[in-house]
Amino acid sequence: MMNHDWQPLLLTFKLAAITTLILCAVGIPFAWWLAHTRVRLKPVLEALVSMPLVLPPSVLGFYLLLAFSPSNWFGGVLEQVAGLKLAFSFSGLVVASVLFSFPFMVHPVQAGFQNLPKVLSEAAYTLGKSRWQTFLYVQLPNIRPQLVAGAVLSFAHTIGEFGVVLMIGGNLPGQTRVASIAIYDEVEAMNYDAANFYALVLFAISFVTLLGVYLVNRKMMARVI
Amino acid sequence: MIAVDIQKQLLGARGAFALDLKFSIAEGEFVTLFGDSGAGKTTLLRCLAGLETPDGGRIEVNGDTWFDGRSRVGVQHRRVGYMFQDYALFPNMSVRGNVEFAQRPGADRRRASELIEMMGLEELQARKPQTLSGGQQQRVALARALAAEPRLLLLDEPFSALDHQTRLRLQEEVLLMQRRFGITVIMVSHDVSEVYRLSSRVLILEAGRITREGAPMAVFGAGQSGGKFSFAGEILAIEAADVVFSVTLLVGSQIVRVIATAEEAQALKPGDRVTLLSKAFNPVLVPC
Numbered sequence: 001m002m003n004h005d006w007q008p009l010l011l012t013f014k015l016a017a018i019t020t021l022i023l024c025a026v027g028i029p030f031a032w033w034l035a036h037t038r039v040r041l042k043p044v045l046e047a048l049v050s051m052p053l054v055l056p057p058s059v060l061g062f063y064l065l066l067a068f069s070p071s072n073w074f075g076g077v078l079e080q081v082a083g084l085k086l087a088f089s090f091s092g093l094v095v096a097s098v099l100f101s102f103p104f105m106v107h108p109v110q111a112g113f114q115n116l117p118k119v120l121s122e123a124a125y126t127l128g129k130s131r132w133q134t135f136l137y138v139q140l141p142n143i144r145p146q147l148v149a150g151a152v153l154s155f156a157h158t159i160g161e162f163g164v165v166l167m168i169g170g171n172l173p174g175q176t177r178v179a180s181i182a183i184y185d186e187v188e189a190m191n192y193d194a195a196n197f198y199a200l201v202l203f204a205i206s207f208v209t210l211l212g213v214y215l216v217n218r219k220m221m222a223r224v225i
Numbered sequence: 226m227i228a229v230d231i232q233k234q235l236l237g238a239r240g241a242f243a244l245d246l247k248f249s250i251a252e253g254e255f256v257t258l259f260g261d262s263g264a265g266k267t268t269l270l271r272c273l274a275g276l277e278t279p280d281g282g283r284i285e286v287n288g289d290t291w292f293d294g295r296s297r298v299g300v301q302h303r304r305v306g307y308m309f310q311d312y313a314l315f316p317n318m319s320v321r322g323n324v325e326f327a328q329r330p331g332a333d334r335r336r337a338s339e340l341i342e343m344m345g346l347e348e349l350q351a352r353k354p355q356t357l358s359g360g361q362q363q364r365v366a367l368a369r370a371l372a373a374e375p376r377l378l379l380l381d382e383p384f385s386a387l388d389h390q391t392r393l394r395l396q397e398e399v400l401l402m403q404r405r406f407g408i409t410v411i412m413v414s415h416d417v418s419e420v421y422r423l424s425s426r427v428l429i430l431e432a433g434r435i436t437r438e439g440a441p442m443a444v445f446g447a448g449q450s451g452g453k454f455s456f457a458g459e460i461l462a463i464e465a466a467d468v469v470f471s472v473t474l475l476v477g478s479q480i481v482r483v484i485a486t487a488e489e490a491q492a493l494k495p496g497d498r499v500t501l502l503s504k505a506f507n508p509v510l511v512p513c
Contacts, residue, residue, distance in 0.1 A: 117313070119309050119311065119313040120313055120315060122276050122300075122307075122309075122313070123307070123309060123313040123314075123315070124315075125275075125276070125300045125301055126274055126275075126276070126300055126303075126305055126306070126307040126373075127326070127327045127369070127373045128301045128302070128304070128329060128373060129301065129326075130301060137326065138315055138317070141317035142315070142316055142317050144317075
């Protein structure tokens with residue numbers, strides 16, 4: 001087992017962890033805003049957030065590849081101004097994963113905020129608490145199950161990515177060669193043994209992660225999914 | 226002194242109507258709002274708390290203008306204690322956590338302990354509110370509202386979910402707190418006995434307007450002494466019995482049967498609210 005290459009697996013979990021962290025930082029405030037806003041554009045935004053659920057990953061990957069390409073003005077600006085090379089790089093994978101897993105973070109958290117009785121926030125306001133204090137001490141702690149669900153689903157979904165990664169990441173060892181790509185690659189090369197190793201580890205770790213969450217928070221998760 | 230003069234369009238169960246209220250309350254007074262559901266009582270409390278904005282008018286409290294049609298003081302800065310109908314305790318905090326969270330920055334933690342002790346919650350202070358009974362939750366809600374040291378306490382049907390015994394005990398506690406801290410209290414209630422026991426003045430609201438106000442004694446018509454009694458009741462059933470009709474009434478929590486003539490019975494139907502008048506020459510009080 002030790003003579004197998006662990007790098008694709010480590011890369012997969014690194015990608016999933018970074019993606020989940022970014023999604024927590026971006027997705028939770030966005031979900032809060034979406035749950036409370038009354039802008040007319042809301043249905044449009046909600047539809048956009050949900051797009052990765054219905055689109056084939058290759059579509060998203062294709063457009064991201066076009067956007068990231070240095071020959072494109074957007075990709076050009078990114079590379080020249082920010083020094084970011086997103087096509088066929090790990091940072092590109094992170095950006096794509098964040099977009100691709102966005103609904104998995106936003107949906108449960110938004111539902112959590114929406115289902116939270118409004119009167120709890122009102123009670124906090126009458127006690128002199130600001131919106132920020134209310135968000136931090138009343139709203140967030142009371143949607144903990146949904147936060148856990150969002151984080152776990154984002155993490156799991158990023159592990160399972162294939163199409164997007166293939167389109168914009170390619171197959172660079174140590175850079176973009178995540179486990180799902182490595183499996184495909186090894187099968188192509190008829191290395192069934194190596195493919196089986198990656199597949200089995202992914203299967204086991206994903207199962208154990210999910211099982212752990214379900215066991216620890218059986219009650220919490222029951223309300224979410 | 227609280228001076229209120231506000232207007233607001235409301236959508237009730239029976240269509241749109243206008244809330245149009247003008248009244249004033251002296252400092253330290255205990256006033257109840259009495260009236261059918263949908264009369265605008267809760268909306269009035271919410272306007273006072275700053276959770277809703279009137280369409281126009283003015284709210285002044287102890288010389289500060291809270292609302293004058295153009296500007297309004299935000300809910301956070303009004304220092305109003307609001308006890309919600311379902312208490313709105315924070316499920317993520319313990320009993321003590323709820324009370325301490327309500328305290329202003331830099332407030333003395335001992336006051337939280339004092340309130341918890343006063344409400345008889347010491348044994349429960351580490352528990353989460355969901356695990357408490359209705360009466361216990363109510364006490365936490367009251368302690369929490371008082372912990373913020375409010376200038377004005379608003380109670381929205383605080384005792385409606387409680388049984389008779391608990392209700393009496395908690396009414397007593399509210400009254401004690403009010404006297405001890407000298408807070409002005411405005412309470413919404415459907416219960417005449419509660420209004421009578423707690424408040425010095427009652428405002429009767431009907432479809433967004435104050436139709437009567439005064440001391441509970443005077444307003445609820447118990448002013449005249451002697452052998453004349455009147456009870457508010459609701460008709461449960463009307464049955465023909467020989468030449469007369471037998472009308473079954475709910476008075477308080479008691480079912481009473483009275484006789485009515487055919488003409489009287491014709492004008493009544495089950496669900497109607499009526500006043501039952503009676504003359505008794507020698508009323509007797511029996512302890513129960």
